[in-house]
Ligand SMILES: NC(=O)c1ccc[n+]([C@@H]2O[C@H](COP(=O)([O-])OP(=O)(O)OC[C@H]3O[C@@H](n4cnc5c(N)ncnc54)[C@H](O)[C@@H]3O)[C@@H](O)[C@H]2O)c1
C-alpha cells in the first residue's frame with residue numbers, strides 16, 4: 217500500500233522529519249511559489265507550512281486528497297480555516313511553540329530602541345566612532361504599556377519587570393485577578409497611551425485591533441514614547457507610525473511585522489530611529505523545533521484517524537442532528553455576547569430552556585464558550601482547546617437547563633456578569649421547519665432578528681429623533697440602511713436600535729453614529745462573526 221504523502225512547503229526544523237518517522241512519503245515544494253504549490257497539492261494527504269505559504273480556498277480545493285494542514289507556528293493568517301473546515305480538512309497549529317521566542321525578540325527590540333544598538337553597530341562598521349549620537353535612555357523606572365496581556369504579553373511583562381520597569385496593560389478580556397497575579401496593573405487604553413514611555417503590542421489581528429495604534433492613538437501617546445510591534449503587521453498603522461516618528465511624537469520604533477509580507481521596501485526603513493526585523497519573532501532553533509515536532513505529531517495522529525488535541529477546527533463527535541443547529545446557534549450567540557459585552561465575565565452561563573433543554577445539551581456550553589473566545593484569542597479556538605484557554609484566563613462556564621419560556625418552544629441564552637457588575641445576555645432560538653436562527657433578546661431588549669448579515673447595534677437614551685439621526689449619519693457615510701428595529705427598555709429610559717445595512721459599517725462610521733445619539737454602547741453582528749486576516 218502506498219504511504220500517505222506529507223508535503224513540506226517551507227523550511228522546517230529537521231526534528232520535524234524525525235517526528236514524522238518513516239510511515240510517510242515526504243515531498244517538498246516552495247510554498248511561496250504559487251504554481252509549484254498548486255501543482256504539488258493534489259498528491260498530498262497532509263501539508264506542512266509556516267507563514268509564507270498561502271493556503272486559501274483555491275489551494276485547499278486543489279488538495280483533493282488533503283486531510284490535514286499543519287501550521288508550524290501560531291498564526292493562521294495564511295490559512296483559510298473556514299474553507300478547510302468546509303472541505304473537511306483538519307487544521308492543526310502549534311500555538312505555544314514560539315511564545316518565548318517572540319517575547320524574547322520583543323525584549324531585544326525594546327533594548328534596541330532604547331539604546332540604538334543596531335544603528336551604532338552599522339555606523340561603527342562604516343568606521344564611525346560616534347558615542348554621543350547614540351545616547352539612549354534607560355528602561356529602569358520607566359512605564360511599559362503592554363497592549364494585549366495574553367501568552368506573549370504576559371511573558372514580556374515578567375521579563376521587563378526584571379528590568380525594574382513599571383508594567384501596565386490594556387486588555388479588556390483578561391480578568392483583573394489574572395493581571396494582579398502577573399504583577400501588572402490593568403488600565404484603559406487612554407491611560408496606557410498617555411502614561412507609557414515604552415509601548416509594546418501583543419494582540420491578535422482582528423477587525424477590532426487592525427489599526428488600533430493608528431492616527432488617534434498616536435496623537436494621544438506620551439510624547440517621546442518608543443513603540444514595538446512584534447505581533448502582526450497592521451495593528452500599528454505603518455503610515456501613521458511614520459508620521460509620528462517624523463514629527464517626534466514617537467521617539468523610536470521596533471518593527472518585526474508588516475501589513476504586507478515579505479516587506480522589502482518601506483518609508484520606515486529610511487528613518488534612523490526605526491529598528492526593523494523580517495518577522496523574526498519565531499526565528500529561533502528552539503521555537504522551530506517545538507513547532508515542527510508539534511505539528512508532525514498532530515499530523516501523524518490526524519492521518520491515523522485519531523483525536524488531535526491541537527486541531528483548531530474539529531467539531532464535537534457526539535452531536536446528533538437535533539442538536540447540531542443549536543450548537544451553531546450557541547457559537548453565534550457566544551460571539552455576539554463578547555461583541556455586546558466588550559469584555560469577558562468570570563462566569564459565562566449558558567441557559568437552555570424549553571424542549572431542547574430536555575436533550576443532552578452539554579455541547580452547547582462548549583459551543584458558546586468557543587464563540588465567546590473566538591474573536592479575542594489568536595491562533596484559532598476549537599472545541600478541543602476552548603476549555604483550556606478559558607481556564608488559563610480564569611473564565612469559568614456553567615450550563616443551566618430547565619424551565620419553559622412563554623413565547624418560545626426552546627430558548628438558548630448566553631449570560632454573564634461583567635467586572636463592572638453589569639449583566640449582559642443574548643438569547644436566540646430556532647424557528648420554522650428550516651430551523652432558522654433568530655436573535656430574540658439582547659440584555660432585556662426584545663428583538664426578532666436573523667443572526668447573520670450586516671447588523672449594527674446601538675444602545676442609547678430614549679429620545680425623540682434618535683432614529684432620524686442614525687439614518688442621517690449612516691446616509692452621509694454612503695451607507696444604505698435596509699431597515700431599523702427599535703426595542704425599548706421596560707422603563708423607557710433606553711432603546712436598542714438594530715440597524716440592517718447593505719454592507720458592513722466601518723468602525724469609524726459606527727463610532728460617529730454612536731457619538732451622535734450619545735449611545736452608551738455600539739457593536740455589530742458582522743464584527744462578532746469575522747476575524748480579520
Ligand atoms: N513576530 C512573530 O514572529 C510572532 C510569533 C508568535 C506570535 N506572534 C503574534 O503575537 C500576537 C500575540 O500572540 P499570543 O500568543 O500572545 O496571543 P494570545 O491570544 O495569547 O493573546 C492576545 C491577547 O490580546 C487580547 N485582545 C484581543 N483583542 C483585544 C483588543 N481589542 N484589545 C485589547 N486586547 C485584546 C486577548 O484578550 C489576549 O489576552 C499574535 O498576533 C501572534 O500572531 C508573532
Ligand SMILES: O=C(O)CC[C@@H](O)C(=O)O
Pocket residue numbers: 266267268288289290291292314495497498499
Ligand atoms: O515564523 C513564522 O513562520 C511565523 C511566526 C509567528 O508569527 C507565528 O504565527 O507563529
